[in-house]
Amino acid sequence: MGPxxxxxxxxxxxxxxxTTLPALVLAALTPAIALVPISLILFVAAWRxxxxxxxxxxxxxxxxxxxxxxxxxxxxYLYREFSRLARFSGDQGTIAAMRMAIxxxxxxxxxxxxxxxxxVNPSPPPFQCPALTYTYSATTGEIRxxxxxxxxxxx
Numbered sequence: 553m554g555p556x557x558x559x560x561x562x563x564x565x566x567x568x569x570x571t572t573l574p575a576l577v578l579a580a581l582t583p584a585i586a587l588v589p590i591s592l593i594l595f596v597a598a599w600r601x602x603x604x605x606x607x608x609x610x611x612x613x614x615x616x617x618x619x620x621x622x623x624x625x626x627x628x629y630l631y632r633e634f635s636r637l638a639r640f641s642g643d644q645g646t647i648a649a650m651r652m653a654i655x656x657x658x659x660x661x662x663x664x665x666x667x668x669x670x671x672v673n674p675s676p677p678p679f680q681c682p683a684l685t686y687t688y689s690a691t692t693g694e695i696r697x698x699x700x701x702x703x704x705x706x707x
Contacts, residue, residue, distance in 0.1 A: 640680070643697075643706070650695055664691070664692070667688060
């Protein structure tokens, strides 16, 4: 048959099923558990569409749109999680660099700086997590994060 007949519907259905299976895997890997039943419903509906395309052809565009949503929602969630993790990791690296600079300052001057900004700049570098605060002990040279101790604190 031509593209407007039964084979055209099969192509749309196979494409729909091909996008739904990765959505099932992605939804199973993320905490968005509500997407797993939606993905299963999409897959079953696409399978039924493959078996009787004449009655259910109107389902193909709706299922395709729903499949896009099922793929997009975990993608946005994972993007936000990874960007939050990257910000927190960047701040951990900034603190490590500050500790190293304090150690170098101590090696040169045989004393710790008065506050963390005295060894390089007038002020400490900016942090990625807005909630991050730290304390510095001028007697021991220890710098410690007092807030944003986990990725969950870095929004």
